[in-house]
Amino acid sequence: MSSTAQERQMKPVYDALDSGSNKSAVVACDKLLKKQPKNVLVKSLKALALVRQQKIEESLSLCDDVLATKPTDDAVLTAMTHVLRGLGRYNDVIGMFEEAFKRHPTNEEYGCQTFFANIRAANWKNAQQIAARMHKQFQEDRYLYWSVISAVLQANDPSTPAATRTILYKLAHRLIESSPTPSYFSAERFYLHLLVVRELKLNEEADKLLNSEVGQKICSVSLACDDVRRKIWQDRGLSEQEGEHAEKQIAEKGDRNWLEVLAVLDATFTGSDSSAKVEKARELFEKVASEDGDKDRSGLLALLELERREREVGASSDLERLNALLERYFAATGDKACCFEDLRPFVSLEGHQQQRWTAYLEQVPPSFATAKDVQKVINVQKLLRFSLPSSQITVDAETERVKRYIQYYHEALPVGASLPSTELQPADDFALLAGNAFISLWELTRDYKYLYSAASFLEFALSRSKQSFLSRLILIRIYRLIGAPSLALEHYRALNVKQVQHDTLSHLIISRASTFSLASTGDITYSTECIESSQIYLSNSQETPEFVVRAFTGERYSQIPEFIDFEQRLENSLQRDNIKMEHLRMRLTHEPIASDLIDMELIELKFIFDKIHHDNRDFEIFPNYQPKESQGFNQQTLLFGKSEGLGWLSIFLKTYIRAFQQASDLDDTVEDKLLIGDRPKQTGNFDRSLTLRERLVSLNEDELLELTDEEKKFVEFAKAVADWLEPYHDYARPPPAVVLAEAAKQTELKTGHPLKGIEIPPTNGNASHHKKDDKPPAVVDPSELIAQYFEGVKQRFEVVKAAPLVDVLHVATLAQEAFLLFAVETTRFKSPSVVKMNKLGALAASFKPIRAEALAILKRIAGELSKLGEADATGRPAINAACASLFSSNIDSDFTNGVARKIVESRKKVTEGISKGLTKIVTQHSA
Amino acid sequence: MSVLRPFKATDMFKFNNVNLDIWTETYGIGFYMTYLSRWPDLCCVQEAPSGRTMGYILGKAEGEHADWHGHVTALTVAPEYRRLGLARKMMHLLETVSDEVYKGFYVDLYVRCANHLAIDMYEGMGYSVFRRVREYYGTLGIGKGGRDEEDAFDMRKPMSKDVHKRSIRANGRDMIVSPQEVS
Known part of the structure; x- marks a missing residue:
């Protein structure tokens, strides 16, 4: 058929696919397939349309048909790339292109695609060989460098042994040497060359490259190359040369990059005769300081750093000099916002020096005439607060400080009165300081009135400075602590967190969000937040690989490892799986506990469990102005004082995987057969000799430390239930063959095709009636821990009832979770035929009292919560009073009452919501 | 530092x-x-x-x-x-x-016409207004500053290759173009 004729024929299919009408694409394909049942392109496009509709099983058989033909047609290859990626079958993409390239070894595009497919799957070795072959075939230097960077990537892969690493770098070096054009042809190739030379410690070659005119030129304009140059010199202990080079940069070229200062300092303290060198460095920095004046603060800071290092090596004899420098620095930059952070590393002082420093700061007169004056007072207060000894962190002293910060805040407000609403107010930092001091008071007393006061005051500050995201961050933490989650969410949304920020900042709101989730009542606000926050991971897996490809095509060798690192850190983000776990906990409260939920979650959780995790969460973002002696703002304001770290995730994964595994019919052999995409690589740091079960039952102490007491009790309960029921599940679970046969039957019903690769064993009559050879395991009673668990919950609830609301909600939601987990574990034995067939009547009977007691206690908790919701409203005057007690008459009571009202409403909403949800679950499970 | x-x-x-x-x-x-x-x-x-x-x-x-x-x-x-x-x-x-x-030949940048602070800063660095782009910043709508809030100055600074200084013109602020013409 002529190509135009074919094009015309295919047009309706492509049009439908382009416009997203996948259904009509399938119809169009079927029409064509009737006439040409062997048309591979039509088949592959149909498979694509099906994948896009999530009709996985149907697309699979088409997909296999097409792959069997070993396609070499461009259009087919493109379509199949999309199909296979959609199915997660990356290894098949590699195989497909390898085959095509083998058949057409002169097709450059196939070569590139094979190379990229391997890069995508992190098959560095294959990639390296393909690139080398391409270089031979097509004589393009680019491919040679592709093979170099592939060798480097393989060498740097954590799974590569140290000895192999050197061999690979040597290979990379040989390849560069074989290049017909020198590496300085481009800065990016030069960069790669330098990397290799550095790793192999080829000093002569490094000198030759770096001392050449073109090498120097490249380093002067490429920060990346200059960075490797610096490292090469450092590795070789050439810090003196590096220091000289840096000195020249500073003195002659006016370079103020801090890296140059560090280089001079490193050289100063290397080798002997440091006192002369110290003097020389001091002269240099003094000169810089006087030349730059107030244009640049590098000179003065360099002097401070010099002093600090001198002390570190015990060389400084002049004790007063550091103070003098600090004072000088403050005099020069005290009116700039960066002053506090600049000085923080240098002000860990003691004795007389601390006294002198404090006295110096205290004599700075507080003036609020200009924004600069205000900034200076802020810096004084921050620095004074930072140095407070623990003896001065008392309720009285902190109360005085709060008063002062608030007073200063009001005095400073007029300075920014004329600024547009898009600007930050110069007075803002006083509000942040007050927020910190309030938190400190709460920590000292556990009296929640301080948190109410803080919330009210910060809301006021925010009304005056609408863009103050730092005020919002404090408010988010406070609202979570006082159990007003809807207000926390409001502020979080106002931050307008976008894109990659979801990964670094969603912990603000999603950490332990199941405590506040009302999904049980059908309110999916938090579940939706989980889904939205997870979008970035999808973008990452779809987009980032494309940019890796672009970096190769554009030969940006300095970026390739960075892109790969970025992709990995996002793909394997701790926060990603924390979100996943919280979302799952919410799901279970509002979706029926059925086998498809259990099976799907089980597979996903197992993959997560095998991964290595990267913690990208941003905790540095908080305005932490607490004394250096204290734990700091983040730790102080964490919900329940605990972060959801790697240990927390690991324990919750183990708990749920174990429960789902028992409840599921999918054992490993079945899962292998039914799994469609590639199995992800196991990258986690665990003992590979252990079985999954061994890993699941081991709970290590360090991990447990990240759990709250109530969570620990929940985990103990879950473990006890799992230990108890394991033998009965294992006995009653249908054998793999039966499960597969059932799956095949379902697939055939759905798609009209049998499931590939699965042989259905002949069954004698009804498949579900398999014969048991062994006797059923003897039924034992549940352990004391299980039998007493809900009674324990009841007692603890009575105790915390009078406690802060979040503690009450924590006990209530975990009780609910324990009950749902018990439901997951016992679902299999709900079917009378399963019980009868396996002779487990006694076991099923022993569930009844546990369930009945749990339901009664959950019902009781629901009732208490409902009362609490009411009572909280009557307690509003207290909250009103706390919100108003701001040591200040500048905020009118309408404003503070408004804040109090919102807090009360938010608390009431969550308390009543959790109560209603519990009631709903009790009703559902009582039936 | x-x-x-x-x-x-x-x-x-x-x-x-x-x-x-x-x-x-x-x-x-x-x-x-x-x-x-x-x-x-x-x-x-x-x-x-x-x-x-x-x-x-x-x-x-x-x-x-x-x-x-x-x-x-x-x-x-x-x-x-x-x-x-x-x-x-x-x-x-x-x-x-x-x-x-x-x-x-030159380096250029866009800046809100109302952002005097930034414009002063760029002028101090050797940039000058080459043209004014109407409604370049459409998203915020017309604010307090009127049209200045939405319009952008395209500011340029000649590099060594621009020997004839073609990226500088005296009446740049009056050269008004639409956003379609620049992107």
Whole structure:
């Protein structure tokens, strides 16, 4: 058929696919397939349309048909790339292109695609060989460098042994040497060359490259190359040369990059005769300081750093000099916002020096005439607060400080009165300081009135400075602590967190969000937040690989490892799986506990469990102005004082995987057969000799430390239930063959095709009636821990009832979770035929009292919560009073009452919501 | 005192203190990677010795023939590090690379006509208004500053290759063009 004729024929299919009408694409394909049942392109496009509709099983058989033909047609290859990626079958993409390239070894595009497919799957070795072959075939230097960077990537892969690493770098070096054009042809190739030379410690070659005119030129304009140059010199202990080079940069070229200062300092303290060198460095920095004046603060800071290092090596004899420098620095930059952070590393002082420093700061007169004056007072207060000894962190002293910060805040407000609403107010930092001091008071007393006061005051500050995201961050933490989650969410949304920020900042709101989730009542606000926050991971897996490809095509060798690192850190983000776990906990409260939920979650959780995790969460973002002696703002304001770290995730994964595994019919052999995409690589740091079960039952102490007491009790309960029921599940679970046969039957019903690769064993009559050879395991009673668990919950609830609301909600939601987990574990034995067939009547009977007691206690908790919701409203005057007690008459009571009202409403909403949800679950499970 | 170093993809994990700002947009990851995969030498970060991000610049090289130039796409500094000359240092790097590596005729940037502070700063660095682009910043709507709020100045600074100084003109502020004509 002529190509135009074919094009015309295919047009309706492509049009439908382009416009997203996948259904009509399938119809169009079927029409064509009737006439040409062997048309591979039509088949592959149909498979694509099906994948896009999530009709996985149907697309699979088409997909296999097409792959069997070993396609070499461009259009087919493109379509199949999309199909296979959609199915997660990356290894098949590699195989497909390898085959095509083998058949057409002169097709450059196939070569590139094979190379990229391997890069995508992190098959560095294959990639390296393909690139080398391409270089031979097509004589393009680019491919040679592709093979170099592939060798480097393989060498740097954590799974590569140290000895192999050197061999690979040597290979990379040989390849560069074989290049017909020198590496300085481009800065990016030069960069790669330098990397290799550095790793192999080829000093002569490094000198030759770096001392050449073109090498120097490249380093002067490429920060990346200059960075490797610096490292090469450092590795070789050439810090003196590096220091000289840096000195020249500073003195002659006016370079103020801090890296140059560090280089001079490193050289100063290397080798002997440091006192002369110290003097020389001091002269240099003094000169810089006087030349730059107030244009640049590098000179003065360099002097401070010099002093600090001198002390570190015990060389400084002049004790007063550091103070003098600090004072000088403050005099020069005290009116700039960066002053506090600049000085923080240098002000860990003691004795007389601390006294002198404090006295110096205290004599700075507080003036609020200009924004600069205000900034200076802020810096004084921050620095004074930072140095407070623990003896001065008392309720009285902190109360005085709060008063002062608030007073200063009001005095400073007029300075920014004329600024547009898009600007930050110069007075803002006083509000942040007050927020910190309030938190400190709460920590000292556990009296929640301080948190109410803080919330009210910060809301006021925010009304005056609408863009103050730092005020919002404090408010988010406070609202979570006082159990007003809807207000926390409001502020979080106002931050307008976008894109990659979801990964670094969603912990603000999603950490332990199941405590506040009302999904049980059908309110999916938090579940939706989980889904939205997870979008970035999808973008990452779809987009980032494309940019890796672009970096190769554009030969940006300095970026390739960075892109790969970025992709990995996002793909394997701790926060990603924390979100996943919280979302799952919410799901279970509002979706029926059925086998498809259990099976799907089980597979996903197992993959997560095998991964290595990267913690990208941003905790540095908080305005932490607490004394250096204290734990700091983040730790102080964490919900329940605990972060959801790697240990927390690991324990919750183990708990749920174990429960789902028992409840599921999918054992490993079945899962292998039914799994469609590639199995992800196991990258986690665990003992590979252990079985999954061994890993699941081991709970290590360090991990447990990240759990709250109530969570620990929940985990103990879950473990006890799992230990108890394991033998009965294992006995009653249908054998793999039966499960597969059932799956095949379902697939055939759905798609009209049998499931590939699965042989259905002949069954004698009804498949579900398999014969048991062994006797059923003897039924034992549940352990004391299980039998007493809900009674324990009841007692603890009575105790915390009078406690802060979040503690009450924590006990209530975990009780609910324990009950749902018990439901997951016992679902299999709900079917009378399963019980009868396996002779487990006694076991099923022993569930009844546990369930009945749990339901009664959950019902009781629901009732208490409902009362609490009411009572909280009557307690509003207290909250009103706390919100108003701001040591200040500048905020009118309408404003503070408004804040109090919102807090009360938010608390009431969550308390009543959790109560209603519990009631709903009790009703559902009582039936 | 700040460390000037290349912008890396992983810097996206630590730019919150800079980006939680009304004037700084957080783009999709593809945006940053587009720049890094094409003009990594025109993108850099200023970092405090503590490792905290202070600000960054993203730039590109574009245009044809005599219009070939360096362009400043994003330049931002966290509130607490403003007025320290960081922007100037990053601009200097971008200009050097545009001049020496890319051999551009000029470097240009867009700035809100109402942003007098920024305009003064760029003028101090040798930039001048080449033309005014009407309604370039459509998203915020007309604010207090009237049309100035939405219109942009295209400011340019000649590089060594622009021997005839064609990127400077005296009446640039009066040369009004529509946004369709510039992008």
